[in-house]
Amino acid sequence: xxxxxxxxxxxxxxxxxxxxxxxxxxxxxxxxxxxxxxxxxxxxxxxxxxxxxxxxxxxxxxxxxxxxxxxxxxxxxxxxxxxxxxxxxxxxxxxxxxxxxxxxxxxxxxxxxxxxxxxxxxxxxxxxxxxxxxxxxxxxxxxxxxxxxxxxxxxxxxxxxxxxxxxxxxxxxxxxxxxxxxxxxxxxxxxxxxxxxxxxxxxxxxxxxxxxxxxxxxxxxxxxxxxxxxxxxxxxxxxxxxxxxxxxxxxxxxxxxxxxxxxxxxxxxxxxxxxxxxxxxxxxxxxxxxxxxxxxxxxxxxxxxxxxxxxxxxxxxxxxxxxxxxxxxxxxxxxxxxxxxxxxxxxxxxxxxxxxxxxxxxxxxxxxxxxxxxxxx
Ligand SMILES: NC(=O)CC[C@H](N)C(=O)O
Numbered sequence: 001x002x003x004x005x006x007x008x009x010x011x012x013x014x015x016x017x018x019x020x021x022x023x024x025x026x027x028x029x030x031x032x033x034x035x036x037x038x039x040x041x042x043x044x045x046x047x048x049x050x051x052x053x054x055x056x057x058x059x060x061x062x063x064x065x066x067x068x069x070x071x072x073x074x075x076x077x078x079x080x081x082x083x084x085x086x087x088x089x090x091x092x093x094x095x096x097x098x099x100x101x102x103x104x105x106x107x108x109x110x111x112x113x114x115x116x117x118x119x120x121x122x123x124x125x126x127x128x129x130x131x132x133x134x135x136x137x138x139x140x141x142x143x144x145x146x147x148x149x150x151x152x153x154x155x156x157x158x159x160x161x162x163x164x165x166x167x168x169x170x171x172x173x174x175x176x177x178x179x180x181x182x183x184x185x186x187x188x189x190x191x192x193x194x195x196x197x198x199x200x201x202x203x204x205x206x207x208x209x210x211x212x213x214x215x216x217x218x219x220x221x222x223x224x225x226x227x228x229x230x231x232x233x234x235x236x237x238x239x240x241x242x243x244x245x246x247x248x249x250x251x252x253x254x255x256x257x258x259x260x261x262x263x264x265x266x267x268x269x270x271x272x273x274x275x276x277x278x279x280x281x282x283x284x285x286x287x288x289x290x291x292x293x294x295x296x297x298x299x300x301x302x303x304x305x306x307x308x309x310x311x312x313x314x315x316x317x318x319x320x321x322x323x324x325x326x327x328x329x330x331x332x333x334x335x336x337x338x339x340x341x342x343x344x345x346x347x348x349x350x351x352x353x354x355x356x357x358x359x360x361x362x363x364x365x366x367x368x369x370x371x372x373x374x375x376x377x
Contacts, residue, residue: 032055201240
């Protein structure tokens with residue numbers, strides 16, 4: 001097992017061993033405190049550009065499910081078509097695995113997808129450093145390659161438009177019957193008539209379980225590239241997806257949402273990046289959290305009620321509640337740090353959640369938000 005060093009932007013170093021693909025990588029080092037869910041998290045496009053540290057110490061013991069694809073083109077058990085995180089950092093990788101649905105080990109999957117995995121890292125100490133300092137860039141350097149990497153600059157996470165890298169490049173039309181069709185984004189696309197409600201899904205890096213949650217509610221989903229102007233199409237609702245990176249790099253999406261808002265009756269629902277882009281379209285500002293929310297047990301309160309939900313989360317930016325205009329109000333608030341967890345318009349059917357109601361992985365307690373959206377269509 002090759003020795004590796006994780007070097008943070010502030011100079012801190014952590015030594016470990018490689019159990020994945022051997023390739024030096026750099027990215028924003030973040031931590032996730034969930035106890036399970038590495039197949040879903042690794043394939044969540046919102047982790048693009050990030051080195052994912054898992055604080056739960058024992059990782060890999062339930063292996064990896066098969067990468068089977070459904071007739072509609074969606075992966076059965078994964079959240080996208082490949083691993084998007086730059087690397088995974090764990091304390092104690094389990095070489096043995098056992099699970100009814102496992103077909104390979106985490107290490108073999110990482111090697112196949114050319115993604116580094118490192119074990120033997122004191123993830124408790126690493127997380128303490130990130131909590132004190134805030135998230136920072138880091139690189140994984142392999143033994144005997146230190147010199148080559150030494151003078152390489154850390155890229156700046158917030159300057160890169162990761163959404164553009166992970167969004168679909170063509171329009172994909174999904175039907176609840178379990179099929180799909182593709183059209184080039186520059187063709188004159190029209191939505192064929194059917195009796196079902198149609199949702200345009202702005203793909204900033206959508207997780208497949210969001211598409212599954214919509215299809216399960218018997219709506220057609222028209223998935224479009226993040227910067228596609230869908231405003232000439234005929235549809236019943238607009239959905240804005242999760243996605244990686246800084247929402248300030250996604251201006252084209254914000255402009256299109258603003259145009260869509262000319263129709264005050266059009267239902268709009270956003271998740272995570274979708275909450276941030278809807279907020280920006282409404283005039284609010286976004287800031288970067290010190291170390292983000294990445295876990296399965298983030299408590300949020302529905303504003304105006306005493307109802308609290310345990311949610312699955314993965315975000316590093318947040319909407320500044322103080323910058324919401326008079327037409328908008330917070331819909332959910334984080335019980336740990338008081339930050340915004342969703343917004344809603346006071347008159348129009350427009351709302352969003354900073355957390356993940358589709359879970360995958362994590363608790364499904366807030367999946368009812370999809371029901372609320374579909375009822376509005
Ligand atoms: N999962 C997401 O959509 C994350 C949104 C954004 N990239 C953030 O980190 O805040």
